[in-house]
Amino acid sequence: MNSDDLEIRRADDSDATATADVWLRSFTAALPTVRRAHDDDAVRSWFTHVVVPQYETWVAVAGEAGVVGLLVLDDGDLEQLYLDPSWRGRGLGDRFMELAKRQRPEGLQLWTFQVNAPAQRFYERHGFVAEERTDGLRNEEREPDIRYAWRP
Template sequence: MTTIRLSRPDDGDRVVAIWRAAVDATHDFLTPDDRLAIDAMVCGFLPQATLWLAVDAQDRPLAFMLIDDGHMEALFVDPVYRGQGLGATLVRHGLTLHPRMTTDVNEQNAQAVGFYERMGFVRTGRSPLDGQGRPYPLIHLAYAP
């Protein structure tokens, strides 16, 4: 059984491990140098961030979501548990808190774009660069019930 809860300080190492495994499984478009630079940035803030976690019966995080002012900044699922509905469960939880939630997704991550569209998000725009100015285009999405 999966439960949704807020992160605690002792979840930091696990959420970084989830992020790394998920990125390695889904972001093969990143250059090795960009992957390392993003990793360093993520390790600097993710362990202290307020996250929504999907945890198993032993309270072990399996996936996480970061929402800032109604914008989903991150959604990552441990690849071992992909396809089990954890991402959808977290998104639905986020939508109960922010019914007009928005998010951005890397254009090169076609599986993620499809996931959000199946969840009811629609494209609202595109940026040629990611948030750090790297050449990874973003698709802007908003939930449209």
């Protein structure tokens, strides 16, 4: 199945666990050196009780594969953009980025870890500019990070 065969839609409560599982698989694959601040059950609870009900959460659903990607927006912040590892490099991230920019035409900002060079290249390709670098003391992972902004 390619990215043209998927549905991107707002998440509902029934998507929370599958969305958390995509986040967990993606984080593990993309950030193997970053210490996770919460265990799997805590991440699933966070998606169930906080992320899906309280934030603008979008999912990509690929037939029987189920949820294969997620985008979470909060005001002008792109809070989360994670893809199932098997869906990286297939255009899904580009589709989520187009959606995020349509939803927030006034601009967006986000944080990514400094060790995540592929994410930095992705965001820069989509017009984001690095505006701040930190030592990581303000995030739960204690991992140096970068704040990016897109201003149309």
